[in-house]
Amino acid sequence: MGAMHPILSEAASGFFRNQDSFLEDIKENLIAGRASVVKLLTEQALRRGVPPEVIVEESLLDAMKEVNRCFSARIMAIPDVLLSSRALHAGLYVLKPYLTAAGVGVNRGRVLIGTVAGDLHDIGKRLVAIMMESKGFEVIDMGIDVPPEEFVRGVNVHNPDIVAMSALLTTTMGSMKTTIDLLTESNLRRRVKVIIGGGPVTQEFAQDIGADAYGYDAVSGAQIAVSMMDQMPHVGPSDTS
């Protein structure tokens, strides 16, 4: 799809555009993963009076739907999704002040993610973060070897909708339960949904330790997070029942 997309300089010179051409260009460049072009076009569109909500709905989210479709159809691969995701967040970064002012929720939700204590495995968790970001989530990555106390602190500080935990070792899986237990003790468990995943983790294990869901891979994890948010009443994270 390379050649037909406007390059940076062309985008910069694009003055006499109508709204539709902006929306279409942003979408195309987002799909092509051109973060700087998306950022520039989004700024221009705002200056030309395109409403921020329209940019989010008709360019950014629409484009990411297409990206996810292409990924499922194996037309795009993980690095493509990552680039598009970066472009999405470049656009969202520009729009954020306007959208907050207008009271529109930009993000699908906030996810706190980490690999549990004793486990240094990073890449699986990163993939989940990439796929979640591609779905419009704001992802706070706590990194690897995250002890239960850190997860609890993270929930207090960042107020996420979802806590996502990863483990690749059978020896570290137990820390997922410890973390959930500590969230319960700290009266935070009801404020968040908990999703877990990783090589040795199973659906049964998720049920046993009281997690809300299990994702067998990055895509399923992100999809589950989306359906979790869809089921959540949009009245604020502290009010989940």
Next chain:
Amino acid sequence: MRSNYQVNATVRFAMLSENQLEEIHYATLEVLEGTGVNVFDEEALHLFKKGGAFVEGNRVRIPSALVERALRTVPSRVVLYGRDGSPRVFLEDHKFHFGPGPTNNFTFDVFTKERRKPRKEDVARAAILCDALPNIDYAMDLGTPSDVTPELADVHAFEALLLNTTKPIVHWAFDVQGYRLMVEMAATVAGSLEELKKRPFICLYSEPSSPLQHSREAISKLLFMAKNRLPTVYTPCVMAGATSPATMAATIVIANSECLAGLVASQLACEGAPFIMGGVVSIMDMSSTILSYGAPELSLAQAGLTELGHYYKIPVFGTAGCTDAKTLEPQAAIEAALSIMLAAESGANLVHDVGYLEFASTGSEPLLVMADEIIGMVKRITRGIEVNGETLAVDVIHRVGPGGHYLGEDHTYRHFRSETWMPELMDRSRYEEWATKGKKTMGERVIEKARRLLLEHKPEPLPDDVVARVKSIVERAEAEFRAQKAS
């Protein structure tokens, strides 16, 4: 600056040494000069005699000098064009190309999943699949049609191929008359015989009868192509232990002697005529008595003959992607994959019989489709590992450092597509996804793809008037055949 730096741009494969190849060459010369071959065609006998061979009855003893002269005049390369006139298949050096095989007695129907007699429409289907599959470079019939005049099955199959693919066509005929008709049909498509000679998109093969016999049909077809300066394959079919000694070396000597006798005839008929050597060189299985299409010795002997072809600088007809299995089961996958790998690594130029089940008795559309995927994997392996500053990426490793990740690096984005082969049929999904999608095995996925290609792929059609003229040639052949039969 640095000196003495060597690069392997591809995987390297070598079996026989230069000395061993020379030894096989001398053994072949000794067979041709000492034992001789039987030739059952007057024109060929006359050519051999005139050229300096010793002819007694049908026995032709060919002096080494005659063979070595032919080796000097035969072109080192043959280019096969598409039906549209674009160069497609370069039969030179170690460049490999894969295609199906011809003349199977049965076909496996992907729609009904039955083994049945092939029909003319099956040949069209084989052509459509070849046209659609990216790793299949040329078309063959994958079954002799049984629903047409049996004596003209070759011509009908050729018509079906001609109308359903733009890729080069490798085909056969019962006799010279069949060759004449096919060359006429191909010339009609090309515009003229001259155009066809300039950019040949067909290649016709004939077979000597092992050991060391050349039937009238085989050699007269060979001479017809040579005199027309059109590419031809002369392909022995040798069964080690039965039509050649049990040893691989001797089996290669028999196959090579048959090829070189054909080569001498072709060069005597027309110096510089394009010629492709090779064949099916395998064992007779001493339990079942079949000529095995899945034996390791097939791949081994083929690789030996291929290396001999490279030694001579003559394009090589290889055999791979075939099996003795009766259906698309693990045996088929094992035998097809190993033979494709070895054919590619040895660098056989025109590798045929991809899609053969049941030691060539059944042509299989699903096996052809599965082999396309195998060839994709083999091509990736063959490309080897590129080593330079950009691919070593020490700067990227330094920047990311321990504990980081490479998913977001430009370097990853620049290289992941060209560095990794993306499977289409190989299933790499997680258990849950695989289960959700119906727990399909490779066999099921292959059949689905074959069906989809057959329903969706539309090869570029020939202009209506050309189609009409091609069909009229077949109709004329039918009429002539009926008249001949009546008289």
